[in-house]
Amino acid sequence: TMKFISICSGIDAASVAFNPLGWKAVAFSEIEPFPCAVLAHHYHDVPNLGDMTRYTEWPDEIFLEADAIVGGPPCQAFSVAGMRNGLNDERGNLTLTYFQLINHADSIRKNHGRPPVIALYENVPGLLSDKTGAFGCLLAGLAGEDEAIDVKKWPRAGVVDGGRRRVAWVTLDAQYFGVAQRRRRVFVLAVPGELVERLGDRAHPAEILSVGNC
Numbered sequence: 001t002m003k004f005i006s007i008c009s010g011i012d013a014a015s016v017a018f019n020p021l022g023w024k025a026v027a028f029s030e031i032e033p034f035p036c037a038v039l040a041h042h043y044h045d046v047p048n049l050g051d052m053t054r055y056t057e058w059p060d061e062i063f064l065e066a067d068a069i070v071g072g073p074p075c076q077a078f079s080v081a082g083m084r085n086g087l088n089d090e091r092g093n094l095t096l097t098y099f100q101l102i103n104h105a106d107s108i109r110k111n112h113g114r115p116p117v118i119a120l121y122e123n124v125p126g127l128l129s130d131k132t133g134a135f136g137c138l139l140a141g142l143a144g145e146d147e148a149i150d151v152k153k154w155p156r157a158g159v160v161d162g163g164r165r166r167v168a169w170v171t172l173d174a175q176y177f178g179v180a181q182r183r184r185r186v187f188v189l190a191v192p193g194e195l196v197e198r199l200g201d202r203a204h205p206a207e208i209l210s211v212g213n214c
Contacts, residue, residue: 005029005062005105007052007071007098011038014070026065027058052094055101063105064112072122072185073098095123095134099141102190106164116164116192125171125184128154142190143167157211165190168205 002023006014009028018024028048030036039048049058052073073094098121106116119142127135136149143162156171167190174183189205196203205211 002067003065004068004070005066007069007101008073008094009039009048009071010035012043015043027062029055029071052101053097055097055104060108060112063108063117064114066105066117068118068120069102069105070120070122071098095127095138096141099138102142115194118192118195119165119188119190121188121190122185125156125186127186128156128171138188139167139169142188157209159206159211161193163193165192166196166205167191168209168211170209170211 002018002021003026004014004018004023005027006012006025007029009030010032012025012028015025025043025046028039028043028046029050029052030039030048031051036048039046047062049055049062073091099119102117102119109116121138121142133148133150135154136151139160140146140148140162142165143160144164145162149160158169160167167188169186169188171184171186174181174185187209189209191203191205191208201207
């Protein structure tokens, strides 16, 4: 059974999507009162760890149990409906916190002989046109590169191979997946390089996201 930590959980669409596959959340991270109440009602046996910026205070056992960390920081910093201040907005800056949390999890797991986690990130397409370099920082942080990746115009799909992970991203629209709504989102999947080397293309994030078909 795949187990995951859900970041910026909201009412946790991740559990709705993954539970039919047999995947289970081991922890949530949500601070808004109404979503917290919904999570407590539907998933009363799953702890809500609260503020994601305090991840260093979370129990090591949570990171050891999770095979993946999924979620997307608030979209307002990258959304057309927001001010689009990117990393200059504290909500947008949570994108940096996201990959720092991933690396923290890997450090704990390595100390206990566990493999690195898989990371799945989601946000609005405005992330690709952000002027503060958030997307390049995210890709570099997940891939294991020291310097942010600087690209003038990001394509709607692509792949980055780094020292730590293989990272792929794609822009998908919910209307083509059984939802009666036009809702475009960027999905970023980062898979540990050692897992790709062991399992081949079936573990490569580009194959999983079908980047070549986009």
